[in-house]
Amino acid sequence: MGRGSGVSRYLANPRRRPTQAAGDDGANLRFHRSLPGYSASPLVDLGEAAARAAGVGRLLVKDERERFGLPAFKMLGASWAVHRAVLDRLERTGGADVDLDGEPFDVLRRALQPLRPMGLTAATDGNHGRAVARMAAILDLPCHIYVPAGTVDARISAIEGEGATVTVVDGTYDDAIRVSAGCGDEWLVISDTSWPGYTDIPRWVGDGYATILHELHEQLDSVPDAVVVPLGVGAFGAAVAAGLPADVGEPPFILGVEPDDAACVQAAVAAGRVVEVPGPHRSIMAGLNCGLASQTALPAIMDRFDGFTTVSDEACATALRTLADLGFDCGECGAATLAGLTSVVGHVPELGQDATVVLLCTEGVTDPVSFRAIVGREPHEAALAGS
Incomplete structure (x- = not known):
């Protein structure tokens, strides 16, 4: 558990521009609905006690532990x-x-x-x-x-x-x-x-993730105060930047979360360009172990995200156990958003005790051995969809 054990680092986005990114025409959602096995992923309320323990008013999770029979979005x-x-x-x-x-x-x-x-x-x-x-x-x-x-x-x-x-x-x-x-x-x-020379396909990957935001709009009864997003190379982050409203009275605060030794998006935002974060990247948050941000995703993230934080393996493991205690078993990348929220609550005014926060949980249990070592029990069957 010693890998990625540094202190979390927070960066308030110095390049944010309060503009509304261009949305899409819903073609991605129509395509996904035409695929065998499509259904919208749930929006889960973790309950009053969990929200209070996290230091916020309401804590919701967009549950991407299963999509089309696979344990991730x-x-x-x-x-x-x-x-x-x-x-x-x-x-x-x-x-x-x-x-x-x-x-x-x-x-x-x-x-x-x-x-x-x-x-x-x-x-x-x-x-x-x-x-x-x-x-x-x-x-x-x-x-x-x-x-x-x-x-x-x-x-x-x-x-x-x-x-x-x-x-x-x-x-x-x-x-x-x-x-x-x-x-x-x-x-x-x-x-x-x-x-x-290779930009179209990564942009289309990110566009596909926008289906999550279409679903979220239909599931929420009001605009949340904050959304917490795990960041690898940034493709998912760009989709969130484009899919969340920026032209409302109080647009949601968007917080990006990365492992503390693979924070390639935070480094790129600080520099204003893609820069390499040298490896080895050995965090337990395997899907976030990226050394280079996507150059196609970075502009939208720089324009729209409000802040970025890094989390250690220890903080992620603690969040994983907290969610497991609530009956919400997930993978390390899925727990990273709770770890990120915990690292900045009390330091970021937008994340106060009355805030409604949506965590984007992007994976179920993809490594049962790691889950067992961290939590001390086998994962629930529902969290192993497609594993």
């Missing part, structure tokens, strides 16, 4: 990005005679036919690669996923269980990205982070 971004990338490649290869009318998922299946035997590839340190592998399995496409050294066996086995080939790269998550980016034209790279 990543399928929303991966599926939408695959849909958009396939249509884009079809257009560029001259497949204009494909019928593009009808339900979005049916359109995707038809659009793939002239592109076969193309495969899907991605790098991952958490759940994104498994979501890409699941889309490949649904669409009967080959899939090759690259993971960094140190990825736990449970996560590798879960990806292989989707039918994908997994290669462990001797290096960090960013090294795995570089390897996947070098795959040939017979592979469609579905990455959630960007680099020069």
Whole structure:
């Protein structure tokens, strides 16, 4: 438990501009609703005692522990990005005679036919690669996923269980990205982070996450005072920035949370540009172990987020146990938002004892061995959906 044991660091966003980011037309939500197994994720009230213990008035959790049978929200971004990338490649290869009318998922299946035997590839340190592998399995496409050294066996086995080939790269998550980016034209790279010359697909990944915000609008009876967001490379953060209202009287305070030794978004915001946070990144918050922020996601985050905090492994483990005691078993990335909230309550005026706060919990239990070591018991069955 000694990894990532530094003191939390808070940064009030010095570059925030009170503007409303451009929203979307809801096409992503319509696409997701056309996929087999779609249902909106719950919004859970943790109760008065939990809110009081956290130092706020009301504590809600957008529960992304299960999406399409997988234990995380990543399928929303991966599926939408695959849909958009396939249509884009079809257009560029001259497949204009494909019928593009009808339900979005049916359109995707038809659009793939002239592109076969193309495969899907991605790098991952958490759940994104498994979501890409699941889309490949649904669409009967080959899939090759690259993971960094140190990825736990449970996560590798879960990806292989989707039918994908997994290669462990001797290096960090960013090294795995570089390897996947070098795959040939017979592979469609579905990455959630960007680099020069590769920006469309990461933007589409982030756009897919906006379905969470569409659902949240329908579930809330009023605008919350604050929303707490886990940040990896920033794709999800950009979706939140675009999807939360900024043009209301009191827009919600948006707090980003990262591991204290992989705070690439906080570093980028402070510098005003993408900068590398050197590894090794060994936090228990595996899906947040990123050394480079996405250059396509960063502008929206700089414009709209209010603050950023880092959390240690110890703080995350404490939050994981707190949620487990409430009967809400989740993974480390899912607990990071409670750890982040706890680290700044009492220091940020917007997060006071009367505030309504929404935590975005992005994963269920993806590493049962780690959960058992931290909590001292087996996870509840509901938290293991798809594991």
